[in-house]
Amino acid sequence: MTLTGNMLIGQQAITGHREAIRAINPATDLPLEPAYLGGSGEHVEQACTLAWTAFDRYRETSLATRADFLETIAIEIEALGDELIDRAVAETGLPRARIQGERGRTCQQLRTFARTVRAGEWLDVRVDSALPERQPLPRADLRQRQVALGPVAVFGASNFPLAFSVAGGDTASALAAGCPVVVKAHSAHPGTSELVGQAVARAVKKSALPEGVFSLLFGSGREVGIALVSDPRIKAVGFTGSRSGGMALIKAAQSRPEPIPVYAEMSSINPVLLFPAALASRGEALAQGFVASLTQGAGQFCTNPGLVIAHQGPALDAFIKATAALVQRSPAQTMLTPGIFSAYENGVGSLVEHPHAQTLAVGLQGETPNQCQAHLFVTQAGDFLTNAALQAEMFGAASLIVQCASDDEIRKVTEHLEGQLTATLHLDDADMPSARALLPVLERKSGRLLVNGWPTGVEVCDAMVHGGPFPATSDARTTSVGTAAIQRFLRPVCYQDFPDSLLPAALRHGNPLQLRRLLDGQREA
Amino acid sequence: MTLTGNMLIGQQAITGHREAIRAINPATDLPLEPAYLGGSGEHVEQACTLAWTAFDRYRETSLATRADFLETIAIEIEALGDELIDRAVAETGLPRARIQGERGRTCQQLRTFARTVRAGEWLDVRVDSALPERQPLPRADLRQRQVALGPVAVFGASNFPLAFSVAGGDTASALAAGCPVVVKAHSAHPGTSELVGQAVARAVKKSALPEGVFSLLFGSGREVGIALVSDPRIKAVGFTGSRSGGMALIKAAQSRPEPIPVYAEMSSINPVLLFPAALASRGEALAQGFVASLTQGAGQFCTNPGLVIAHQGPALDAFIKATAALVQRSPAQTMLTPGIFSAYENGVGSLVEHPHAQTLAVGLQGETPNQCQAHLFVTQAGDFLTNAALQAEMFGAASLIVQCASDDEIRKVTEHLEGQLTATLHLDDADMPSARALLPVLERKSGRLLVNGWPTGVEVCDAMVHGGPFPATSDARTTSVGTAAIQRFLRPVCYQDFPDSLLPAALRHGNPLQLRRLLDGQREA
CATH class of the missing domain: 3.40.605.10 (Aldehyde Dehydrogenase; Chain A, domain 1)
Structure with missing residues (x-):
């Protein structure tokens, strides 16, 4: 060849x-x-x-x-x-x-x-x-x-x-x-x-x-x-x-x-919600899982976890500390193209200079061209709600943690999100009521909801949804x-009173393709 | 009340x-x-x-x-x-x-x-x-x-x-x-x-x-x-x-x-194709069926047969003569609104004055306001192909017959059509090969195909498609x-690794709604 x-x-x-x-x-x-x-x-x-x-x-x-x-x-x-x-x-x-x-x-x-x-x-x-x-x-x-x-x-x-x-x-x-x-x-x-x-x-x-x-x-x-x-x-x-x-x-x-129709899969920051009990009981493990997902493939995934939402307090502080340490040690990785690297640099650059975002950690510097340094930022819920720029996708290994003062702020931040490919919940049993209360919001915002996992990694199977409300995709009614x-790529056609010889095989009276048809309101076995 | x-x-x-x-x-x-x-x-x-x-x-x-x-x-x-x-x-x-x-x-x-x-x-x-x-x-x-x-x-x-x-x-x-x-x-x-x-x-x-x-x-x-x-x-x-x-x-x-998404059902002229053997063997009955469908409800149906396509020749001449006689005798009918009546008058008026359409018959005049007089027009395939105005919907009891000189012209006229809600074929056994050859074109153009029937009358059932390619509707992937x-009005959501208690009932492990799920690639009985 x-x-x-x-x-x-x-x-x-x-x-x-x-x-x-x-x-x-x-x-x-x-x-x-x-x-x-x-x-x-x-x-x-x-x-x-x-x-x-x-x-x-x-x-x-x-x-x-x-x-x-x-x-x-x-x-x-x-x-x-x-x-x-x-x-x-x-x-x-x-x-x-x-x-x-x-x-x-x-x-x-x-x-x-x-x-x-x-x-x-x-x-x-x-x-x-x-x-x-x-x-x-x-x-x-x-x-x-x-x-x-x-x-x-x-x-x-x-x-x-x-x-x-x-x-x-x-x-x-x-x-x-x-x-x-x-x-x-x-x-x-x-x-x-x-x-x-x-x-x-x-x-x-x-x-x-x-x-x-x-x-x-x-x-x-x-x-x-x-x-x-x-x-x-x-x-x-x-x-x-x-x-x-x-x-x-x-x-x-x-x-x-x-x-x-255009099926465009475009932009998603894939919020991760860390609930209090989970954060308290396994913050260190969450930090490790998060940074692994964030930095995998230099963060160049549509489902990269670009946003973390959690209650402020000691448990979140500990998570932030552990995460920052991991990000600081994370090796630089070559990005796909010089253009993508440059867009990433611009994106994190805007956030570094943003008055309402604080840079928590920067990964190791690269030694070859086009290498992505991971970035971790933090902001407050109130600032996130009033600065649309904080919700822009940074394609690469960068994420923003939104600290919330109350359940109500978490709800407001979640409601404020644009459409997403995924939303992730990390929760323990004690978090169930809070998680349940947020689920309707997350269902409205996302194509896929995950519990205690990470959004990177999209299984090819019958049940997968890689889609979601705009701007995650241009058509939330589908998955890619x-x-x-x-x-x-299909549309329905109805055939009325067709002689059998003119019907396509799928529709013939003898059902030669042995399909499970919906026949007179009943599904065939 | x-x-x-x-x-x-x-x-x-x-x-x-x-x-x-x-x-x-x-x-x-x-x-x-x-x-x-x-x-x-x-x-x-x-x-x-x-x-x-x-x-x-x-x-x-x-x-x-x-x-x-x-x-x-x-x-x-x-x-x-x-x-x-x-x-x-x-x-x-x-x-x-x-x-x-x-x-x-x-x-x-x-x-x-x-x-x-x-x-x-x-x-x-x-x-x-x-x-x-x-x-x-x-x-x-x-x-x-x-x-x-x-x-x-x-x-x-x-x-x-x-x-x-x-x-x-x-x-x-x-x-x-x-x-x-x-x-x-x-x-x-x-x-x-x-x-x-x-x-x-x-x-x-x-x-x-x-x-x-x-x-x-x-x-x-x-x-x-x-x-x-x-x-x-x-x-x-x-x-x-x-x-x-x-x-x-x-x-x-x-x-x-x-x-x-907008599901707009807009404009359709619902072509009717009269094949030669059917036209020769039962032209009179076809004329009666056609005029009944055309004038039903003053023609105010989305699926009103606004276009007839057929081979020119004695059989079509006889059909036209019979149809014209029926149209001339058809009573005027009150239209839905003065605005719709006025739009109808304008529509048939343009066709009456169109240099490439000939008025074949006009129905009885009304004696009360807003009454629709049925109209029948004829044109030649070559003129239809070069005059977009001949394809405009006239909402009401008006139809245009397109005379074609050959199978090739019929095909060209059919390929030239915009998207339609319906397409109708009138055929006898001898017409099967010609009909079969045109079917792929009609499938691409229409949401519903009928054999030996009339497009007015839309059954509410599982198999109905009241839809079709633009401009019949704005979204051919659906039916209204x-x-x-x-x-x-639905979109898919995927739930990954959810605890059973957080899952909606439809997705729980015990299948409490007793749905026929697609489970690990197999449809449940």
Whole structure:
């Protein structure tokens, strides 16, 4: 396998003609070969034409064909071997073990969606049989299934070069739903993207699917990204990234003659509530768990615990002291890109200078480029409530502790939060009543609630919610991780009085797919 | 029962202080008492405050409590007796039997949602059990359920004063989901709205629910409507009405600091495709069925068949001749409001004058105010493809026949359509191959596909889809009729490692609600 610097438009390798994108090894600040010449609107047009051509056929492939295809992608990614790992490490500065783990997660995710596709519950088949004798009016035969929305634009994320990128969760769930995918690669890891893109394209070919099922573009967000979201053949968008980036795509999607849904996962500070009894009984352990979660992967997780809320007093003082000591000893870690490092420096810089935030601890200084020093800040509830800037996400290993004088202040601070991906409660038995009283607020604010755990680490499973109210995401009704993510790319269609031979297989009278239908109000066994 | 001219903010009758809204009997053009003084932003504020206060308690009521509440609303509406029927007839000009039928449908809809709430499938409970021994990392206990989005703003529609209004499908499905509702009444039927609003408020009281679960406001769309959609405590919007009205609400919802979903059902011309063998074998019967569907209720249905697509030739000529004769004999019918009549007149007027549309037939002239004369037009495929105005909805009993020279032209016309609520195919066995070839296009364009039926008449059941791609609705992923409509007002929340005592009942280990959960990847029996 050799990296070519080309885009993939269906099965064709295409060279761009805009400014070159070059990965930079953040650990050395040195550029990596090859250069990826950016694509333009012309390439968006080609990729969308192919995707549109492929759509009607791909969305009606059998469940088995589509599941096999997802598994073939996983096999092809695994077959990339160390070349993929080496390149992803070089492009991201992430530790090798982390990238290996992420590859495993990415392939498991594809296989999980294969299982979901085969089970067919996502078709949500509903049948209301004809009642020709009903008075005063007969009832027609009505049958509903879910169909694919259309070609989907996926934007790779910087912080998961495999699991939230070219063949990540958005791509896997869109392909599972029957939607062709056009990926706009993240410019920070073009080589990783090309390798994975080639693996997907090989799987398309081996599965004898129309080539337009998958394309991979490089280029600027402003040109290629906006053109992609604006193309009339694109029917939904998946994005994980910054609030400003997500909002730009949402605006473009809403400005189309036909607006389309954007699933943007954007900004979350993931509050952690430390309840008094837990804090008193195991403050030291909490400090260790917290700092481990905070500094993991240089804090570059959407679910990084960026906010701690607790009652002021000796127990919190002890926690703060222990946490500060751990943060001070925490090694600097290479961040994903020079741009992310610089944004982190700006973010913590604003807080260092903020009159209502006090710097408690700073981690060890780095010795190589782009290294994140962990930061710990503290503020008072009253200041948090009146300074919106204290609620801004700092992407990296930085967190703010909000000291509250009363249960009432804790409630006010919690109510004041914007929408979140997660909210975490650390509690002992004696804290149950206080926790129970806050739960309704936390449910309104967050997609996932955790007890006595840490928010980093997002399991790919049926019950996961990686989502939440705005601005955590642009659409709280969904999740971008876990099998429920397939529902983002579906819409219902009802078939009235269709002859059996015209019905799709899922809806035929003999139920050839053996689905558990909702038949005349009853769920089939 | 006496009409008071008041709004209902929770259990309080409140008099507005803006310009008076007065229903007009469209059959006489005479105003009806009482006057309804319009509300203002102040009333929106009060209603939303109450709704917000009620939300946390209402959304956690038991399934039985909520189902009983929906059934109590139905009982209270039925108890209004003839006063409701008389008033609705006077305010809409609709025939008495139609209003009686609509009352039955409205109450059945409430009872259907009660059944849906009790069954609990909408909670979509997913459990992934803890795997403490898993390598390399243990898995937490993860449990997902659906929770209510928050208070919902519902805008009553003009054309269904009961079934799509104060206690119509949007309200029923939002209440079923656990969302308090603030209704902005349609100004065309304030008395009907007040009566139904009082019935709902009585049901709230009898069910011992917090009063903020339901409020009813009168007032201008520009002031009260926009204020309601902009209130930070409103978390979703249901609307049925015009494209311009829906787009204004969508714009307001997207401009909020926290954007919210708008379910707007707006504009559809509901194409009917007449295939050659069907047209040849039963053109006369098709003409009768078509004109009956077209003129039913003065054509004031979202699913009115406003477009016919067929091969030109002798069979179509015969159909056109028969249809024109029926239209010419069709009696004028009173429209819902002077405004709707005037818009209809303008719409058919533009088509009468359009150089590429030919007027085939005009129905009988009316003798009382606001009477709709049916209109039938014809055009050629080439003209339809190049004149966007020919695709505009004319709300009323008007339809346009598009003559096509070939299968290819039929396909092009179909591909050229905007999103639709319905698409209808009339076919015989010999038409199957042509119909099958067009199905993928129609699936992409429509929420409901019918064979050998007529699109008017929307069954309230599990399998119904009353929805479709833009501009038929603003969100093709949903339906506004049928039990799946509850999903519009829900979002998933995941609970990680929660002690059983903190979990909501739906997620507890003992499964006390006896739900069919998705447990470790398997559906429970």
